[in-house]
Amino acid sequence: MTVIDKDALKRKYAEERDKRLRPDGNDQYIRLSDRFAHYLDDPYTPVAERAPVTDHVTVAFIGGGFAGLVTGARLKESGIDDVRIVEKGGDFGGTWYWNRYPGAQCDTASFVYMPLLEETGHMPSEKYAHAPEILEHCQRIGKQFGLYDNALFHTEVTGLEWDDPGSRWIVRTNRGDEFTARFLAMGTGPLHVPKLPGIPGIEEFRGHAFHTSRWDYAYTGGDPAGAPMDRLADERVGIIGTGATAVQCVPHLARACRELYVFQRTPSSVDVRDNRPTDPDWFATIATPGWQQRWLENFTANQTGALTDEDLVMDGWTDLARRVRSRIMSLPPDQFTPEGMMAAFEDSDFEKMEEIRARVDAVVDDPATAQALKAWYRQLCKRPCFHDEYLQAFNEPGTHLVDTDGKGVERITEAGVVAAGVEYEVDCIVFASGFEVGTDYTRRAGYDPVGRDGVRLSEHWADGMRTLHGIHVHGFPNMFIVQPTQGANLISNIPHNLTESGRTIAVMIRHALDNGWDQIEVTEQAEDAWIDLLLSNPGPGIIGSPDCTPGYYNNEGQPLGKGRQLFVGYPMGAMAFFRYIDDWRTSGDFEGVEFR
Numbered sequence: 001m002t003v004i005d006k007d008a009l010k011r012k013y014a015e016e017r018d019k020r021l022r023p024d025g026n027d028q029y030i031r032l033s034d035r036f037a038h039y040l041d042d043p044y045t046p047v048a049e050r051a052p053v054t055d056h057v058t059v060a061f062i063g064g065g066f067a068g069l070v071t072g073a074r075l076k077e078s079g080i081d082d083v084r085i086v087e088k089g090g091d092f093g094g095t096w097y098w099n100r101y102p103g104a105q106c107d108t109a110s111f112v113y114m115p116l117l118e119e120t121g122h123m124p125s126e127k128y129a130h131a132p133e134i135l136e137h138c139q140r141i142g143k144q145f146g147l148y149d150n151a152l153f154h155t156e157v158t159g160l161e162w163d164d165p166g167s168r169w170i171v172r173t174n175r176g177d178e179f180t181a182r183f184l185a186m187g188t189g190p191l192h193v194p195k196l197p198g199i200p201g202i203e204e205f206r207g208h209a210f211h212t213s214r215w216d217y218a219y220t221g222g223d224p225a226g227a228p229m230d231r232l233a234d235e236r237v238g239i240i241g242t243g244a245t246a247v248q249c250v251p252h253l254a255r256a257c258r259e260l261y262v263f264q265r266t267p268s269s270v271d272v273r274d275n276r277p278t279d280p281d282w283f284a285t286i287a288t289p290g291w292q293q294r295w296l297e298n299f300t301a302n303q304t305g306a307l308t309d310e311d312l313v314m315d316g317w318t319d320l321a322r323r324v325r326s327r328i329m330s331l332p333p334d335q336f337t338p339e340g341m342m343a344a345f346e347d348s349d350f351e352k353m354e355e356i357r358a359r360v361d362a363v364v365d366d367p368a369t370a371q372a373l374k375a376w377y378r379q380l381c382k383r384p385c386f387h388d389e390y391l392q393a394f395n396e397p398g399t400h401l402v403d404t405d406g407k408g409v410e411r412i413t414e415a416g417v418v419a420a421g422v423e424y425e426v427d428c429i430v431f432a433s434g435f436e437v438g439t440d441y442t443r444r445a446g447y448d449p450v451g452r453d454g455v456r457l458s459e460h461w462a463d464g465m466r467t468l469h470g471i472h473v474h475g476f477p478n479m480f481i482v483q484p485t486q487g488a489n490l491i492s493n494i495p496h497n498l499t500e501s502g503r504t505i506a507v508m509i510r511h512a513l514d515n516g517w518d519q520i521e522v523t524e525q526a527e528d529a530w531i532d533l534l535l536s537n538p539g540p541g542i543i544g545s546p547d548c549t550p551g552y553y554n555n556e557g558q559p560l561g562k563g564r565q566l567f568v569g570y571p572m573g574a575m576a577f578f579r580y581i582d583d584w585r586t587s588g589d590f591e592g593v594e595f596r
Contacts, residue, residue: 006350012376013549014547015376030196042089043216046090052176057150057180058080058181059075059080059182059184060084061187062086063087064085064093064094067482067502068085068087068187070495070498074503075509082150084151084179085151086155088154091153093134093138098213099212101212106134107128108315109127110126110129111295112495112496113129115498115499118287120140122137126277128275158173158447160172162451162476163180168478183512185479187483197409199240199410200412205412207429210430211431212432232257234258235257236259236260236261237253238261238429240429242265242268242432244385245432245434247385248387251389254394261424261426263409265408267373267374270356270387271319271386272359299318299493300574300575301575303317316384323348323352327344328345353375366395378548402419407420452476460476471487472521474522477521482502483497484569486530487501487577489577511588517595519594522593522594534568534570
């Protein structure tokens, strides 16, 4: 067994982090407006003309991704038919509507990632389904639960205003709509507003450029299903960004382009994916009543380090947890302390990352390229990646890694990209720079809800996000939010968070309707108590730790300050929160929330 010099490794991690720290944090990214607004255009679905809508619905839901779909499905199951989803894309899918780049697929096993599999009777074709199948599943949910009937696509909310005498929300949109809704829910998430790096000269490039969430197949050839990009054979392409998106699309570009330049600020950790088709006979043995909920709970328990008898998913997410658990259980009695367990966690992480770095050496032919592709941070500092073709792509003769040693691209010119003083001439630039995550909520959403007494949500959250369970906000009656923060905060499988929130909202609205209540609102005391509980957690843990290399998990390395509660979850962990919220909603007491 290789002996790890932990002190040297910690110094290396700190050195690599410090290279990448920037005082501008999230401000390093460009807002897509004015001359960059075309990056927001929908290349997939034509906009259909329609008359403005001026009616009333029982529930309006903003966002047609997983959050809107699972909540809408639970509302329909509870007998609430009057549900309207407002979505800025041309169809359901959210992130999976926009992400159609070559090779796009889920990084968490399909059996726990794709919601409502049991309800729809769908068997994922692979352990890690590709984007077209996930989009098709979103459409399947929409059709099965009748969510298309009242939906407004290619529509962006511009205003939300609470009408207290009428106990309803007034919803205004960019299509001239002005309708009312008794209840309002929002699932706009962080993965729908593309961001561009604020590189000097970005607007000067005279070649072709696009963002991965608006992949231009008319330029590249090919299609989301994986057809070869036959129009790139004579092209020089530069891709900026080496996160999860680039890890998936770089192998396809490497096979298609004459020359591919991969501009890297920080390498991703890339572990084995080991994707494989689903065996229908095997699936038939697991698809018994309640199977997906069992798998969800098993994955979360394993990934968060709970003591479980089996690991159903067996993937890279749960591997580290299995190692940690094994090491902790082998501790001698005198070391079975919080400090001893944290040391066991750290040792396991160091061991895992050494294996991931050794894999780079084993796969990549050129030693200098291999060294530059190694991730020097803890595994959960940045989103872990899993792929069996990304590292291999750098063995292609036309693929070139341009490592910037943490500095990033220097500037963009009319003809190409400059890094470390060298200009690389390219015909096309692909921005694999992700979505806005740490920016202000109102910037991502495009609206600022006005609650009771004219108070805006941005004002209520001036010192940081404040909710009960991540769902309810005091002063904003009949409004619900569907997202992970201030709840389970489970990052490894976001849909599990959304599924539980959707169940909670459907139960509460059904309760209000059955009992003739006009308004649902969390009390100020309950909201305060919940925030105090969240902040009793000593820190963000490994995910989002401030000593990590900068990224969206840790607010680009910037101090969280007054907004720290934006990044925290239930102190007792994700599984404990899911048990808690299930007891809370099924008890019928709804402690901390007033019905009136």
